[in-house]
Amino acid sequence: MENNEITQGLHCDTTTGVCEVAETVSIGAANAQKPVKLLYFTDPICSSCWGIEPQMRKLKQEYGDYFDIEYRMGGLLKSWSEYGGSDVNGPESVAKHWEEAGAHYQMPINGEVWNADPLHSSYPPSIAFKAAQLQDSAKAALFLRRIKEMVFVERKNITKLEHLKQAAKEVGLDAATFERDYAEKAPLLFEEDLAVAKAWGVRGFPTIYFIDAEDNRFKVYGSKPYHVYEQALLKLLTAEVSKKTPATSEAIFEGFPTVTLKEYAVFYDVALDEAEAILHDLEAQGKVEAMTTEAGAIWKIKRQV
Numbered sequence: 001m002e003n004n005e006i007t008q009g010l011h012c013d014t015t016t017g018v019c020e021v022a023e024t025v026s027i028g029a030a031n032a033q034k035p036v037k038l039l040y041f042t043d044p045i046c047s048s049c050w051g052i053e054p055q056m057r058k059l060k061q062e063y064g065d066y067f068d069i070e071y072r073m074g075g076l077l078k079s080w081s082e083y084g085g086s087d088v089n090g091p092e093s094v095a096k097h098w099e100e101a102g103a104h105y106q107m108p109i110n111g112e113v114w115n116a117d118p119l120h121s122s123y124p125p126s127i128a129f130k131a132a133q134l135q136d137s138a139k140a141a142l143f144l145r146r147i148k149e150m151v152f153v154e155r156k157n158i159t160k161l162e163h164l165k166q167a168a169k170e171v172g173l174d175a176a177t178f179e180r181d182y183a184e185k186a187p188l189l190f191e192e193d194l195a196v197a198k199a200w201g202v203r204g205f206p207t208i209y210f211i212d213a214e215d216n217r218f219k220v221y222g223s224k225p226y227h228v229y230e231q232a233l234l235k236l237l238t239a240e241v242s243k244k245t246p247a248t249s250e251a252i253f254e255g256f257p258t259v260t261l262k263e264y265a266v267f268y269d270v271a272l273d274e275a276e277a278i279l280h281d282l283e284a285q286g287k288v289e290a291m292t293t294e295a296g297a298i299w300k301i302k303r304q305v
Helices: 048-049 055-068 091-105 122-137 137-152 161-170 175-183 186-199 226-234 261-268 272-284
Strands: 004-006 038-043 067-073 207-212 219-220 259-261 288-293 295-299
Touching: 048 055, 048 137, 055 067, 055 226, 055 261, 067 137, 067 175, 067 186, 067 261, 122 137, 122 161, 122 175, 122 186, 122 261, 122 288, 175 186, 207 226, 219 226, 259 261, 261 272, 261 288, 261 295
Parallel strands: 004 219, 038 067
Antiparallel strands: 038 207, 207 219, 259 295, 288 295
């Protein structure tokens, strides 16, 4: 099969749906357990990556039996002195950009962190993710989600170790091991990720390669509608595919601890107002609760006392 790209041209451009970096490590094909691997190049502060969380969650729900995700950190912002993106030139401009991105993606984003407690780099949270991966890949994915919520929604500076340690604790990682790996092993693993991204010619995020066992590949670059990710996957699946649909209106919470309104709408393929009505009904039944923020609500299962 010929290698193909599905593409459309910090940039973090909502028009292209890409967060772009300024100006050898091998990657294996899919494993024997699942026929396809998604090699996902991302960054904890990539607003476009936050913007495709709904699509990625729906893909996992419907086709999770057929693929695994391998996360690689791409190094979006080393430092402001070395950043060469054309759309932002400092923390203040990121604040404005994030507010625009939130409206575009319909995902909760509060850019005030860039005014109140600006991040100097995306490297520390990227290194922290590699530390989490050393313990448990599933918990590392939860950790990545948690630190995204912290920075995009809760206005927390995730370059600070106190927030990274709190996120690690919340997702069930051993705090002492996490802190030790963050200082000792994880920086080298992050450098490996940067080398992989360079070897694969990755300059913007999100970049996702869909790869099968024969190393056939499709690339999806930037934020795209759900059907683009779905078609990239299906092109690599030769056997009959069974698509899973959620059985109940709260089934999404079985796989994801927290859910935004947009994620719920995409997951169930309903309009935003319908999704909101369903979530409020679940809240009235005592099944879920909303965590209200200035950026918007995030929903979670209500713990029974």
